[in-house]
Amino acid sequence: MNEFENKRAAVIGLARAGIPAARFLLERGATVVGYDSKERGAVSAAVLELESEGVELQLGEHGFDGIEKCDLVVLSPGLKVHFEPLKSVIERVEAAGGEVIGELELASRFCPCPMVAVTGTKGKSTTVKLITELLRACGLNAVSAGNTGTPLISALPELNADSWAVVEVSSFQLEKAPTFKPRVAVLLSLLEDHQDYHPDLEQYWETKLKLFNNLGKGDWGVFNSDDERVWKFISELEAEGASAPYRVLTTTSRDEQGNVANKDDNLSLEMWWQGDSAILPFSEVPLQGQHNYSNVAAALGAVAGAVGPEIWKYKSELAEAIRNFQTLPHRLEVVANKDGVTYVNDSQSTIPDASIAALRAFPAPVSLLLGGRAKIEAESYENLMRAVRDANARIYLFGEAAPMLEDVAHRENVENVYIFRENTLAEVLQLAKMNSASDETVVLSPACASFDQFTSYEDRGETFRRLVREL
Template sequence: MRDMLHNDQLRGHTAVVVGAGSSGRAAAKLLARLGASVRFLEKNPKSVADDFRAEAVEAGYDLRVGAHGPADFAGADMVVLSPGIRAAGLADCLAACPGAQVLSELELASWFVTEPIVAVTGSNGKTTTVMLVSHLLEAAGRKVFTGGNIGTPLSEYVLAGDPADVVVLEVSSFQLQLVKSFRPKVAVLLNFSPNHLDWHADLEEYLSAKLNIFAAQRPGDTAILPRDMRDALAGRSFTRADVTWFEPSGRFVCPRLAGAHNRQNMEAAFLATQPFGVTEEIAKVAFERFAPAPHRLQIIGEKGGVLFVDDSKATTVAAMEAALRSFDRPVRLLCGGVFKGGDLAALSPLLKERVAAVGLFGAGREVFEAAWAGQVPLFHEPTLKPAVTRLFAEARPGDVVLLSPATASFDLYDGYKARGRDFQDIFAGLPMTPDAAKEKA
């Protein structure tokens, strides 16, 4: 792979990179390594840390901070957009470089990857499934690189020059919307539900982006999709790969992964790894030993017979629904934040069946109250800590206090990880029983 990189491949070309997150920074490094002249754009000055400014100077980037304009794109041969930046939102700017190729960091880096790729997308469960895939491959003795939309950008893997046997990637609709030649050996679509409708123009655009994961595959490659989407995709030409339809089965057990949705994730992970020598026997042992990533239905402890579960990664209505279906005990639900869309009212029957109370916190109060008021006991607190304390004080032994917000976290936190860590810190500081919490309140 290292031999594929040559300093003169893009010499004489101007590449514009938009967005100073990890993906953009990795793309800029790769482009500079290929000999391109890199113009780096970041709208938010707070996103340009001192270490990155120093990195930009050393690498010779033309770093421009502030609002983008057509002049920033003039003369560009290539424009690399970081995830979350819409090409449609830059239409006037891109008009200044009509011949430029507009692509994602994922597409750019994939040009230099010769190892087989397993790519996973979906509205929910991507990270867990990617971790399961990597875990199974490692159990079968394969050297694995895990990254993409989680952890390390693919460009960093390319630059490192340390090839794996299999490259396992989580890929988002933001990344997939701008790919054309990205070709996974195995591509997985876990599920599809309304999400990111604050970013995508409509549901069709979102689905089309997800299906792009299969677009460049060829016969002999594997496309894995949920059986419950078969009718919806009938008559739609989206891949030339060999298609496998999957659904949850009872053949695998993971003590640390609750719920039917995780049985579906395990099934998809196994099917994705079969082409690389993972047998059902290897998978069964590996699943039993698997520990999930933090903030994804993570059991953090119990106090006074009340279980506390951190599912801060649940930023969608569908993810929250899956979490609620994972417990056969009364749930005291914590949710709220920046709502991204979805049908909350449709969950009313499930709430009546499984939820003892809802504690709202932060933003989104009006959305949740409009959908659920009168359906279940519900209250609102401005921040997470008083909401947790109140739910715990009202809880009974056998209940679950579940943080599964169905929202983005940016009203109160830098991201879902910060929100989950705060929840865990709050748990650690609680008294040992609900009665004690009631007295303290």
């Protein structure tokens, strides 16, 4: 337990992942300094508790004093490593011979069990939850952790050599995870997102693909071929005659070509150790939208890689686990049906592609509540507005991005009668209620971050629930 004895370590960002990372290092003998941009009066009680345990706190305008003296620096997820001031801080530490890694990398070095790691722009949390439940249906001790929910560093005490860690992995975490090596790596999608964090989209997508860098011949790469860019990546590998150093498993919910595929409207699994077998009809999958069918297919593929030939013994258990699966909050969550109008909370959708999926998940007529703080350029919303135009859907715009969204809608020839704009979510919801007829679906799927008017997408979703109840 003294792996870091006589070492000086720093943790940057003292929140959900940073606090347990600091404590982990302290317990293993390190001298630990915690850096956070919040002033002392704004940090949580848990941060101040670290100080009483022996962590030196540098809060507020600290200038990262003394950080170059650290042997190890651990970054919390979400920090902007490509931009100042952090870019220069990392350069200072590395120039002085220190190592800079993320919390995911630190945790994985001490993880006692194999991991299933899931990345992609959207669908990660849902897929991680489903993989965990499917592994448990096969009799395995599976624990979910990662980017949202419980950080992997906090989940380590629950794990042993017989466990499986199912880890949600973001591009932020993969920036500084040089030795991270899951047994099964899953890529769901490569969409346009996080232009506020990455220098450009190509760098963002390349960072996602780092998940596969350390896989070997005993590992699995699981690819959702329903996603255009994921399929392009696989196709280019094949066209170049390259063979991956790991085993490749493709999944699809749309056609018959894949290890997990749609055979006569059944979710079917076909592996080389046994022919195809239908698990259950897609009509029995309790999730809305084609994109969620793709997530289910990918989850089944990941479990096939983890369990191996033994998976066939659990066919009925797997089917039952999928039938009984309950999605996470704020993801196409039906909140209420009032006067024949269905209200859906999809607050977690923060990019246009996710809102397009929401629009297509329900039969017409559909109204979308769009707005917040845009994370990507205006041009990236053009496909969304084309989908709105083609579906004759009404859009209700609110928040900081509303003027930009209205401008893009006009450029893409969305008729004025389908565009409504107000300042707040409460105001557009009232308008949608007045305009909606029986059998219509009103979906909060903002295509933007929440931070202009809310503390998080969860806060936005909870507010939407409350407002719907009050209608």
